[in-house]
Amino acid sequence: MVKAIIQAGFGNQLFQYATGYALAKRLEQQLVLDTSFFDYVKGSNADNIRVNNLNLLRLDNPKFDSIPQTYWKYRYGVLLRKTPFWRLLGFTSRVVWEDVANCREFQAELFNGIERYRNFEIYGFWQNTNYFKDVIADLKRQFVPNYQLAGKISKLNSEISSNADSVGVHIRRGDFVRLGWNKGADYYRTAIGIMRQNLNKPHFYICTDDKAWARDEFKEERDIEIIDIISATQDIDEFFLLSMCHHQIISESTFGWWAAYLNMHTDKRIIIPTDAQGEIFNQDNWTRI
Structure with a gap:
């Protein structure tokens, strides 16, 4: 199982889906989209509240999942991504943490040997086409509305x-x-x-x-x-x-x-x-x- 953590605005959601989709397809695994972020931030005072819009696209049947009470683990876990202490937050599967400050750089080394893991999660923004360059035609086919205009x-x-x-x-x-x-x-x-x-x-x-x-x-x-x-x-x-x-x-x-x-x-x-x-x-x- 490949779980992509979906968050922020629609453009970021597309990058997160694209990277998760490419990994799941290459590894022949189920793709799960964790949308806990959107329920987690409901009621906050942020000036730009976001909503999940991926369910309005004609995607290739990913599974959606949301457990908002656990989303805080990702926010704090990313701060500990270079240490083993993030495991203390209760993650049971491997988490691939992007260096989000450099999210437009291709951080290929993060996925070295990833095929060894049956289940893993990816957290980041992944704003680089190298993550999904082999499936661009597939993505363009999916990134259309799934409803009547x-x-x-x-x-x-x-x-x-x-x-x-x-x-x-x-x-x-x-x-x-x-x-x-x-x-x-x-x-x-x-x-x-x-x-x-x-x-x-x-x-x-x-x-x-x-x-x-x-x-x-x-x-x-x-x-x-x-x-x-x-x-x-x-x-x-x-x-x-x-x-x-x-x-x-x-x-x-x-x-x-x-x-x-x-x-x-x-x-x-x-x-x-x-x-x-x-x-x-x-x-x-x-x-x-």
């Missing part, structure tokens, strides 16, 4: 899919503003200007966690539309529409990264921040500005 979303999907000049724009604010990672309006205006110069008649679809800010900044732009969906599946709906655009302008968020990475168009144009960190942003034909 609602009327408004279906209409937008048809509109976006039929327009070779559709441009998805992901603006991440929220906790990025507090952490100083957000990109200001100038970055997006410059990127939009580049797309206007290189495309025939682009139409921009903004997905953001701060719609009020986006409306205030781009209210005079007739070719810019802010996607505003209120539904139980909002995150997946917006992600799916963003990924269906022919081209993308993204922040350094993994949500936007996955939308661009899953873009199937061979002539796509992707614009990213010049200081975006990690191998995941070193993709062919992605432009830094």
